Amino acid sequence: MKLFKGDTIKRVNKLIDNAEKRKQKLAEKVDKLKAEYEAMYQMEQDDFNNAIIEGGEPDKKLAKARKEIGEELQETKSQLSMIDGVIQSELVKQREEVEKERREFVAEKGEEFRELFDEINELKLAYLNKIIEYRNKHVAYGNEYVRTFRDVSERVGLRLSDPRDHHKLNFNQGHQVSGYYSPMLYQDEVREVFINRKLPYLTEKNKDAFKK
Incomplete structure (x- = not known):
């Protein structure tokens, strides 16, 4: 640098x-x-x-x-x-020289931000690709679930639950909810880290929620 x-x-x-x-x-x-x-x-x-x-x-x-x-x-x-x-x-x-140095400062610091933006973008892509992986796995799970249990459930007289409700990530949820913490990223979390520069309370509290 x-x-x-x-x-x-x-x-x-x-x-x-x-x-x-x-x-x-x-x-x-x-x-x-x-x-x-x-x-x-x-x-x-x-x-x-x-x-x-x-x-x-x-x-x-x-x-x-x-x-x-x-x-x-x-x-x-x-x-x-x-x-x-x-x-x-x-x-x-000295006005022109000060302006010249100001532009140099902005340009030099811009490289640091470009690197940071690249890191953020890589993390975003990794996150979105994981969501795609989840959706593919969830659809496959639903198909396998129906194939495995539909006929036998009918024979024994059981009502088959909708597999779409199993292991569900709620796309339409607007924010994190206490007691229903989701690994999805929501607007309230982005706002908190952007404005207050710290992790939201529920996010920090549930950082190990899905670890064994």
């Missing part, structure tokens, strides 16, 4: 992962700068108030520092807002 590489998908996932890490880092930086800006603004206000009270001049370094923090904050916000656009642009470039 060929191992699916998915190089483009790995590359795209790595790109997205790196972008998310970068976004988280920038978002944390934005929060940090906001806190610093607010703290610096408060320091500047306190310094200004103190200058008025004491008749001095405000410290211009505080305003300069706050401005620098504000500029860095805006730059970081801008970088953060650009990441999604950059990533989307890169993803569009």
Whole structure:
């Protein structure tokens, strides 16, 4: 079985992962700068108030520092807002390669399913051929039964039962019935294994029903 590489998908996932890490880092930086800006603004206000009270001049370094923090904050916000656009642009470039790998994946897995379908079909054919074998045997049994017992039953005054009711597999039965388990495959069994992916209760319970 060929191992699916998915190089483009790995590359795209790595790109997205790196972008998310970068976004988280920038978002944390934005929060940090906001806190610093607010703290610096408060320091500047306190310094200004103190200058008025004491008749001095405000410290211009505080305003300069706050401005620098504000500029860095805006730059970081801008970088953060650009990441999604950059990533989307890169993803569009990878679209054809991703689609190519998707088709390759479907095709490669298709071989596994083809093998499984072949096995299921072989089992179905074996099952149907066994039903044919049963029908041939049942018809032959009925003929032999009638030849053996019809005349003698009439002579001794016995009512001859219908051999078609002997060793009967019920074709018209719609589902498995408790107490009348059949080796025939019915729709309820197929539905259970297909939908719930497990053997039906009656089927599991009677798995050895016809063993000696």
